[in-house]
Amino acid sequence: MKLTTKVGRLPAYWHIILTLLPLAAGLVCLAIGEYPVSVRDILISVRDKLTGQQTLPTFTEAAIWKIRMPEILMALIVGAGLSAAGCAFQSLFANPLATPDTVGVASGASFGAALAILLGAGMVMRQAISLVMGLAAVLLTWLASAKKRRSISTIVLAGIMIGSLFNALVTLVKYAADPENQLPAITYWLMGNLKGASYRSLLFGAPPVIFGLVVLYLLRWRMNLLPLSEDESYASGVSIRALRFITVLLATLITAACVSMCGQVGWVGLLIPHMCRMLFGSNHLSVLPASVGLGAFFMVLVDTLARCCFLPVSVLTAIVGAPFFILLMRKGRGWQL
Amino acid sequence: MILEVRNGSFGYAKNVPVLKDICFSLTSGQIVAVLGPNGSGKTTLLRAALGSLKWQNGGSFLDGKSIRSIPTREFFSHVAYVPQARNGSLPFTVLETVLLGRTGQLDVFSAPKKEDVALAEEVLQELGISHLAAKRCSELSGGELQLVLIARALAQKPSLLILDEPESNLDFKNQLIVLDTISKLKEKGIGCLFNTHYPAHALQRADKALLLSPGGSYLFGQTQQIVTEENLRTYFGVEAAIRRLQTDHGEVLDVVPVCVLSENHGI
Numbered sequence: 142m143k144l145t146t147k148v149g150r151l152p153a154y155w156h157i158i159l160t161l162l163p164l165a166a167g168l169v170c171l172a173i174g175e176y177p178v179s180v181r182d183i184l185i186s187v188r189d190k191l192t193g194q195q196t197l198p199t200f201t202e203a204a205i206w207k208i209r210m211p212e213i214l215m216a217l218i219v220g221a222g223l224s225a226a227g228c229a230f231q232s233l234f235a236n237p238l239a240t241p242d243t244v245g246v247a248s249g250a251s252f253g254a255a256l257a258i259l260l261g262a263g264m265v266m267r268q269a270i271s272l273v274m275g276l277a278a279v280l281l282t283w284l285a286s287a288k289k290r291r292s293i294s295t296i297v298l299a300g301i302m303i304g305s306l307f308n309a310l311v312t313l314v315k316y317a318a319d320p321e322n323q324l325p326a327i328t329y330w331l332m333g334n335l336k337g338a339s340y341r342s343l344l345f346g347a348p349p350v351i352f353g354l355v356v357l358y359l360l361r362w363r364m365n366l367l368p369l370s371e372d373e374s375y376a377s378g379v380s381i382r383a384l385r386f387i388t389v390l391l392a393t394l395i396t397a398a399c400v401s402m403c404g405q406v407g408w409v410g411l412l413i414p415h416m417c418r419m420l421f422g423s424n425h426l427s428v429l430p431a432s433v434g435l436g437a438f439f440m441v442l443v444d445t446l447a448r449c450c451f452l453p454v455s456v457l458t459a460i461v462g463a464p465f466f467i468l469l470m471r472k473g474r475g476w477q478l
Numbered sequence: 479m480i481l482e483v484r485n486g487s488f489g490y491a492k493n494v495p496v497l498k499d500i501c502f503s504l505t506s507g508q509i510v511a512v513l514g515p516n517g518s519g520k521t522t523l524l525r526a527a528l529g530s531l532k533w534q535n536g537g538s539f540l541d542g543k544s545i546r547s548i549p550t551r552e553f554f555s556h557v558a559y560v561p562q563a564r565n566g567s568l569p570f571t572v573l574e575t576v577l578l579g580r581t582g583q584l585d586v587f588s589a590p591k592k593e594d595v596a597l598a599e600e601v602l603q604e605l606g607i608s609h610l611a612a613k614r615c616s617e618l619s620g621g622e623l624q625l626v627l628i629a630r631a632l633a634q635k636p637s638l639l640i641l642d643e644p645e646s647n648l649d650f651k652n653q654l655i656v657l658d659t660i661s662k663l664k665e666k667g668i669g670c671l672f673n674t675h676y677p678a679h680a681l682q683r684a685d686k687a688l689l690l691s692p693g694g695s696y697l698f699g700q701t702q703q704i705v706t707e708e709n710l711r712t713y714f715g716v717e718a719a720i721r722r723l724q725t726d727h728g729e730v731l732d733v734v735p736v737c738v739l740s741e742n743h744g745i
Contacts (some may be wrong), residue, residue: 379551
C-alpha cells in the first residue's frame with residue numbers, strides 16, 4: 142500500500158490527521174492523572190478562560206492550567222523536536238542508527254545541566270548552560286572532525302569521542318556532587334522527565350525548538366540531498382556542505398533545547414522517524430511532517446502513561462518503544478536509507 | 479555552448495601530477511570519449527573540469543568564461559553530471575530521484591512544482607523508462623539505474639552532459655541502450671562527454687577522443703586519429719586490432735585486444 146502521492150508528498154488528509162492526532166491526544170491527556178478531570182470540565186474551563194468566568198473549582202483549574210497544560214505542551218514540543226532532529230541526523234549520516242547523540246549534543250547538554258545543578262543555579266540558568274554546552278559539544282565535534290577535508294565518517298568518529306568526553310565530565314560532576322541533595326537531583330534530571338514543566342521553562346526552551354522545526358520543515362525537499370554521496374550532490378548545483386552544516390546546526394539546536402528542558406529522553410528520535418520511513422518512504426516531503434506529528438503524539442501518550450505509573454518518561458519510551466519497534470521491523474519489509 | 483579546459487594541471491600530492499597541461503573542449507551536439515588505463519585520472523579529469531576539484535594550473539571555461547566566475551547554480555543549469563552508478567545509495571522512487579535533479583533550480587525553501595513533475599515525466603518518457611516511475615531505485619537493475627541517473631541529469635535541462643563510465647558493469651544489451659541514449663542526446667543538440675574502458679565505444683560513437691596516460695601526457699583530437707592501433711600500443715601497452723566489420727545493419731568499427739606487450743613498450 143502506498144500512502145504518499147507519486148512525488149512522495151503526503152496527501153491532504155494525512156496532514157489533517159497528523160495535526161489533529163497530537164492535539165486531540167493532548168486534550169484527552171489533560172484529563173488523565175492522579176487527580177482526574179473530565180473532558181467536559183476541560184472544555185468548560187477553556188470556555189471560562191475565553192469568557193473570563195470561573196465556574197470550576199480553583200483546584201481543578203490549577204490542575205488543568207498550572208500543572209498539566211505546561212507538561213503536555215512540553216511533551217508535544219519535545220516529541221516533535223526530538224523525532225524531527227532524529228530524522229535529520231539519520232539522513233545526514235545516511236545511517237539508520239544515527240541519533241542526536243552521535244554528534245555529542247545530548248552528552249554536552251547533560252553535562253551542562255549537571256554542572257548547573259552542582260553550582261546551584263536556578264532553572265532558567267540551568268537551561269541556558271545546558272543549551273550552550275550542547276551547542277559547544279557539536280562545535281567541538283565539528284572542529285575535531287577534520288583539518289582539511291571533512292567526511293561523514295570523521296564527523297561520526299569525532300562525535301563519539303566528544304560524546305564520551307562529556308559523559309566522563311558528567312560522571313566527574315556526579316562524583317563531586319553532594320550525595321545528599323545534588324547527586325539525586327542530577328541523577329533524577331538525567332533520567333529524563335517532563336514533571337517539572339512550567340511555562341517559564343517553556344518560554345526559554347520552546348522557541349529554539351519551534352524555530353528549528355520551522356526551518357527544517359521549509360528545507361524538507363532539499364534534505365533529500367543529504368543521504369547522497371558527495372559526488373552526486375555536488376552535481377545538483379546545491380552547496381551540500383552548507384546544507385549539511387545548517388541541518389546539523391538546526392537539529393543540534395532542537396536537541397539541546399529539548400534536553401535542557403527535560404533531560405535525556407531517548408528512543409523518540411530513533412523510533413518515530415524509523416516508523417515514518419517504514420510507512421511513508423524516505424522522501425522528506427512526507428517523512429519530516431510525519432515525524433513531527435507522530436513524535437508529538439507518541440510523546441504525549443507515553444508521558445501520560447508515565448504520569449499515571451509515577452515513572453520517569455524515558456524509562457517508558459524504551460519499555461514501550463523497544464518491543465513496538467521490533468514488531469514493526471519484523472512485520473514490515475524493513476527500512477531503507 | 480562550449481566547455482573548455484585550458485592548460486589544466488592537477489595532482490593529489492605535491493609534485494605528483496595526475497593531469498598535466500591538458501586542453502580539450504566539448505561542444506553542444508558533439509560526443510567526446512575519454513579513454514585511458516586504470517589510474518590515468520579519468521574520473522579526476524571530470525571532477526576537475528566540473529570544478530569539484532580545483533585545477534592547480536589552468537582552468538575550465540564555459541563559453542569563454544571561467545567557471546569560477548559563474549555561480550554554481552547557473553553553471554549546473556547548463557552542464558549536468560552523471561556519476562558512476564552504485565546501487566543502494568538512493569532511498570527514493572525513480573520519479574523522486576529524477577525530481578532531485580530539479581533541486582538546484584528551485585528556491586531553497588521550495589519543493590518541486592507541477593511543472594517540475596511534468597518535466598521529470600517527460601524525461602522518463604524520452605528515455606523510455608516511464609514504466610519505472612513508481613519503482614524504488616534499490617529495486618532496479620544496473621542498466622535501469624544508469625538510465626535513471628541520466629534522466630536525473632537531464633531534468634536539469636543541460637546543454638552539456640558529463641558521464642562517468644556510463645556503460646561499465648552493464649551487459650551487452652544495456653551497454654547498447656546507454657550508448658544509443660547518448661547518440662540520441664547528440665541528435666537533440668546536447669553535448670556528451672563520457673569516460674569509458676572500451677576503445678570500440680569511442681570509435682563507434684564519439685566525434686572526438688581524449689586519451690590519457692598514467693604519466694600525465696595525453697592526446698586529443700578526431701576519434702579515428704586518436705584511437706589507433708599505434709596509440710593503443712603506447713597508451714595501454716596492448717597489441718590491439720582495429721577492424722571494420724560488415725553487418726546487416728551496416729559497417730561497424732571494432733577493437734579487438736590481442737595481447738599484452740612487455741613493459742618497455744609503455745610510456
